[in-house]
Amino acid sequence: MPDQRAPVANAVVEARDVTRVFPMRAGPVVAVRNVALRVGAGDHMAICGPSGCGKSTLLHLLGCVDAPSDGTLLLEDRDVTTLGDRERSQIRLTRIGFVFQRFFLLPMLTAAENVELPQGEAGVARSERQRRTAALLQYVGLSARADHRPSQLSGGEMQRVAIARALANRPRLLLADEPTGELDQSTGEQIAALLDRVNADGTALVIVTHDVALARRAHRILTMRDGAIVSEGPS
Amino acid sequence: MNALVFAWRGLVRQPARAVLGIVGVAAASALLIDMLLLSRGLMLSMQDLLDRGGFSVRVTATEALPGTGPRIGQISETAAAIAALAAVDEAVPLRLAAAEIASDEGTEPLFVSFFAADSSHRRPWTIVDGRDVAGSGASTGEVLLNRQLADLLGRRPGQAVKVRASCGAAGASTLPPIVLNVAGIAEFPFDDPSQLSAATTLSDAMHACGDDRQDDADLILVAGAEGAGAESVRRAIQQSRPDLHAVTNDEVVARLQRAEFSYFRQISAVLVAVTLSFAFLLIAVLLTVSVNQRLGEIAALRALGFSQRRVVADVICESALIVGLGGALALPLGLALARWLDRILKAMPGVPSELHFFIFQPRAVAVHIGLLAATAILAALYPMRIVARLPIAATLRKEVVS
Secondary structure, three states: OOOOOOOOOOEEEEEEEEEEEEOOOOOOEEEEEEEEEEEEOOOEEEEEOOOOOOHHHHHHHHOOOOOOOEEEEEEOOEEOOOOOHHHHHHHHHHHEEEEOOOOOOOOOOOHHHHHHHHHHHOOOOHHHHHHHHHHHHHHOOOHHHOOOOHHHOOHHHHHHHHHHHHOOOOOOEEEEEOOOOOOOHHHHHHHHHHHHHHHHOOOEEEEEOOOHHHHHOOOEEEEEEOOEEEEEEEO | OOHHHHHHHHHHHOHHHHHHHHHHHHHHHHHHHHHHHHHHHHHHHHHHHHHHOOOOEEEEOOOOOOOOOOOEOOHHHHHHHHHOOOOEEEEEEEEEEEEEEEOOOOOOOEEEEEEEEOOOOOOOOEEEEEOOOOOOOOOOOEEEEOHHHHHHHOOOOOOEEEEEEEOOOOOOOOOOOEEEEEEEEEEOOOOOOOOOEEEEOHHHHHHHOOOOOOOOEOEEEEEEOOOOOHHHHHHHHHHHOOOOEEEEHHHHHHHHHHOOOHHHHHHHHHHHHHHHHHHHHHHHHHHHHHHHHOHHHHHHHHHOOOOHHHHHHHHHHHHHHHHHHHHHHHHHHHHHHHHHHHHHHHOOOOOOOOOOOOOOOHHHHHHHHHHHHHHHHHHHHHHHHHHHOOOHHHHHHHHHHO
8 A cells, every 4th residue: 555656767865975973972973885776666675684773763863863974965866865754754754754763652552543643643634534544454363453552462462553654645765774673573563564564565674683584575785884885786 | 742742641650650749749839829919819809898889988087997086076067068078979977986785674785886877778798688878977776786796686677675875985885875776786897706896876876875966976987979080089188188188999908918018928928938949849850860760761762863942841741740730739729628717817816807818819829830830940040950961871870870
C-alpha cells in the first residue's frame, strides 16, 4: 500500500560531501565524514558497519532529523541543508517515513490510531484517514489487530504497525534504523520480507543494520567506518 | 487527533499520576478560591449588613464609633431637621444602652444590649414573630426581644417583662424596673449567636432610664430619598449640620477595610501566593516528569514530522487538562470548605451571626480561573521548553543506547 506514483528519475535523496561534527567538551567528534551518496527512487540500500561508525547519524541526516555541519543534502533535488525546523518537519511528515528499532508506538493509542496519527498531523481528512489506515493495516497483515494497543501486540506486530505508520503519508523514502534489532530471527525475517515488499511497491528504502541477512536483501550495501563510507557495492 | 484529545489520552494512560495531579490541584485551588472569597467576603458581608435596613448614611456627634463617643443632643429636633432635607427620606435616631431584663419578680435578671429607635416605617431590626413596637415618639409600653433572650426569659409576644436600663451610667442601674409588654421577636443585624438584645421606642427607653426629659441618641440612621445617592445624602447632611459627623456605608466599610479587616486581606494574599506556588510546583513537577519519561516517544513523533508547535501544544494541553479538571473540582470543594471555615470563624466571640467571612462572588471565580490559567501556562513553560528544544537525533540515539 505504499506510494503508487511513478518513480522520479532524479534521486530521492542525495548527500554531497556531507559531514557531521558534534562539538563535545573534550573536543569535536566527527560522526560523519565527507559522505557522498545517492538514493534513487525504488532503491534498497543497507548501511552497515561497527557500532559508533556513524550509520545512525547518516540516517538521521538523510531523514532531515539532523542537519549536516558541512556539505549539501538534496531531497528530490531540493536543497534541504539549511531549512528551518518547520520546513524540515513538513518534509519528514510528507516525504519521509521512519521505522525505529524500539518501534516508539504511542502506548495509549490503538494500532489504528497510531497509524492515523501522522495523517491527522498532515491534514488528511478523517474519512480518507480511516480508509487509508484500514488499507495499511491490511497491507501489513494486522487488520484484525486494529483496535489493539501496543501492549497487546507482539514485538513483530508492533514493528508492523510502526511500518504502517511510517507509510501513512505515502513517503518517497523509508528510513529504518535497526528494524529487526529487537526481534527474534523468525520475526525479523517477516519484517525484512515486509520491508522488501514496501520497496518493491516503489518506496526507496534505506536500512541501518548489524543484521547481515537483512543487509543482504538490499540492492546495495554501504559499509562505514569512523564516519566514512569505506565500501559500497551490490549485496 | 488534536492536541487536547492527545493530551487527554496521555493523562488517561497514567491514571494514578493524573488523579494525583488533579486532586493536588483541586486541593490547592480550593484553598485559593477560599482565600479569594475571604479577601472581600467580610467587606461585602459588612456592606450587606449596613445596607440591609435601607439606611445609607450614619450620623454621629463625632468620628468616634457609636456608643463610645458623645451623643447627639436635641435628637428630636436634629432628626426632624435631617429628615426634612430634600435628599433624605427618613432619619431614625438610635440609642444604644444596656439593661437588666427579668421575667418575674425574684428571677435572676439578664444583662442585655438595649436599643431604642423612633421611626415611621424603617427599623434597624427585622420582626420575625409578633409585631413591631408601635408608633413614633410616643411611649408604647412595649418591647422587642431577640430570640435568644425570649427563650431564656420564657416570654412570647403578649407577655410582660421587667426592664431596668442604664443609659450611660457606669455600673448597674439603681432605678426601679418598669414593666413592658413583649410586642414581638426581632432579629438585630449585628447580634452574635449568644447575644441578648431588646429594643423599644426612644420614649420608653428614656422612661426605663429614669429620665423622661432626656433627648439624645448615639446615632441617626438616614435613608436617602429615591434616586439620591448615599454620597449626596451625606453631603446634604454635612452642609446642613457641619457640627455632626456623617458617613456613608461605603465609607464605614472602607474604614474597616483599612483597619480591622486588613488582617484578613493580608492573610488571604499570603495564602493565595502560597497556594499558587504549590499548584505551580505540583504541575511543573508532574509535567516535567511526564515529559522526561516520554522523551523517546516525543523524539519519534518529531522524526515522523510532528512540528515543534504541535508537541509544545500537547504539553500545554496536558497542563490545561490537569488544572482545568482540578480547578473545576475545586469549586464545590472550595465552597464546602468555605462554609466550614465560615462556621469556625463565626464562632469567635462578638462576631455578628449575620456576618460572613466567605461570600460567593462571581468575580472571585473569574479571578480564580484567571490565576489558574496563568499558573497552568507558567508551570508548563519549563516542560514546553524541554520538548521544544529536544534534539531529535541525539534523543533517539540515547534511547537506543539506554
